[in-house]
Amino acid sequence: MQPDIQTINLVRLSSGDNLALQIYKFRGKQPGKKIYIQANLHGAEIIGNAVIQGLLSWLASLSEEQLVGEIWLVPACNPMGMNQRSHFFSPGRYNSYDGKDWNRIFWAYHPQETELNRFVQDHLASSPETIYQNYQQQIEQSFQTEKERSNQPSGVPFSVRYQQTLQSLCLDADVVIDIHSSSNQGIDYLFTFPNQENSAQAFLLDVGFLVTEPEGYTFDEAFIKPWLLLEQTFAKFGRKIHFGLASWTLELGSGMNANSPSVEKGIKGIKNYLANQNAVQVSGFPLPETDNHSIDLVDKTQLKKYYAPTGGIIQNPLSLKRKVVAGDCFYQILQFNKEGTKPELISVPAEASGMIFDLGTNQAVNEGEYVLSVLEKRNQE
Ligand SMILES: [Zn+2]
Numbered sequence: 001m002q003p004d005i006q007t008i009n010l011v012r013l014s015s016g017d018n019l020a021l022q023i024y025k026f027r028g029k030q031p032g033k034k035i036y037i038q039a040n041l042h043g044a045e046i047i048g049n050a051v052i053q054g055l056l057s058w059l060a061s062l063s064e065e066q067l068v069g070e071i072w073l074v075p076a077c078n079p080m081g082m083n084q085r086s087h088f089f090s091p092g093r094y095n096s097y098d099g100k101d102w103n104r105i106f107w108a109y110h111p112q113e114t115e116l117n118r119f120v121q122d123h124l125a126s127s128p129e130t131i132y133q134n135y136q137q138q139i140e141q142s143f144q145t146e147k148e149r150s151n152q153p154s155g156v157p158f159s160v161r162y163q164q165t166l167q168s169l170c171l172d173a174d175v176v177i178d179i180h181s182s183s184n185q186g187i188d189y190l191f192t193f194p195n196q197e198n199s200a201q202a203f204l205l206d207v208g209f210l211v212t213e214p215e216g217y218t219f220d221e222a223f224i225k226p227w228l229l230l231e232q233t234f235a236k237f238g239r240k241i242h243f244g245l246a247s248w249t250l251e252l253g254s255g256m257n258a259n260s261p262s263v264e265k266g267i268k269g270i271k272n273y274l275a276n277q278n279a280v281q282v283s284g285f286p287l288p289e290t291d292n293h294s295i296d297l298v299d300k301t302q303l304k305k306y307y308a309p310t311g312g313i314i315q316n317p318l319s320l321k322r323k324v325v326a327g328d329c330f331y332q333i334l335q336f337n338k339e340g341t342k343p344e345l346i347s348v349p350a351e352a353s354g355m356i357f358d359l360g361t362n363q364a365v366n367e368g369e370y371v372l373s374v375l376e377k378r379n380q381e
Pocket residue numbers: 041042045103180181
């Protein structure tokens with residue numbers, strides 16, 4: 001099965017060159033879910049492109065009969081961020097025009113409470129299909145109204161134009177998977193939302209953050225938030241309903257790196273998830289280990305960032321995934337001075353027990369600069 005390949009112009013540069021997106025669309029014989037997978041929204045987080053390449057060649061080896069529904073793949077989904085450089089480094093996390101994080105710019109449909117209550121009351125006896133269609137129509141209309149602003153002579157800033165182009169690709173999707181990584185040295189984990197946790201284990205990762213109250217500015221939240229809101233409102237009126245939509249962010253390994261075992265882990269996890277969702281029918285999938293796999297769903301408040309208490313050079317940091325207990329020294333700072341004395345080695349202890357989750361790449365730190373993150377144990381056990 002070969003994909004349809006579509007290219008969409010994103011922005012014309014002052015030089016006359018165009019930046020564009022390329023979408024690989026695999027369509028199965030049987031109708032089913034639309035699954036949308038993108039990579040590299042943050043400039044340094046290139047790993048998802050290698051994961052998408054793995055998925056692309058795997059899907060190309062399948063027949064149309066083996067795919068149910070459609071799968072869209074968008075590597076290099078943010079050319080502006082991806083191509084940004086400072087010396088050899090990829091700093092593309094923030095839009096250089098306005099300093100905004102590329103993953104805090106998205107638009108979520110958010111009806112007024114009275115409007116939503118009315119919609120739910122009008123649909124209390126409707127079938128899930130009808131509710132889905134009518135609500136989806138409202139989302140698309142509202143999105144369209146927003147989009148019309150960019151066609152006015154006054155236009156909109158590039159980040160809005162970009163946000164609209166990217167979201168227009170997945171507005172009607174059933175599942176969204178956004179592949180990121182740490183900007184530094186990170187472990188593999190995911191972000192998930194209520195009502196979809198049951199399928200989180202299919203990614204075969206060990207840790208997931210459950211976001212119970214999405215704000216809607218990140219790509220994953222913007223997609224799922226309107227549906228969570230609708231489900232919650234139905235629950236308020238006594239009807240339990242789940243539309244089967246899901247949104248995931250996978251965080252795979254380290255920044256500026258596309259060769260680590262995290263690539264293989266990502267490919268394997270997504271294949272297994274697709275099989276678990278019956279989007280693909282491939283012998284051997286879902287993998288037998290899926291049933292026994294358990295993912296530790298944690299809360300964002302358990303993640304503690306450590307910032308350098310003074311400027312200097314990081315020495316002897318404990319390695320990624322290392323377990324620590326409160327009081328353990330997990331790194332030292334070699335502090336220089338201009339006060340006529342020798343450099344000093346300062347130890348920094350862990351405040352609480354946990355696991356080293358993320359490590360800064362740059363071992364030269366100014367006072368107050370990010371050093372590492374620890375995933376603390378719940379309730380400070
Ligand atoms: Zn990211």
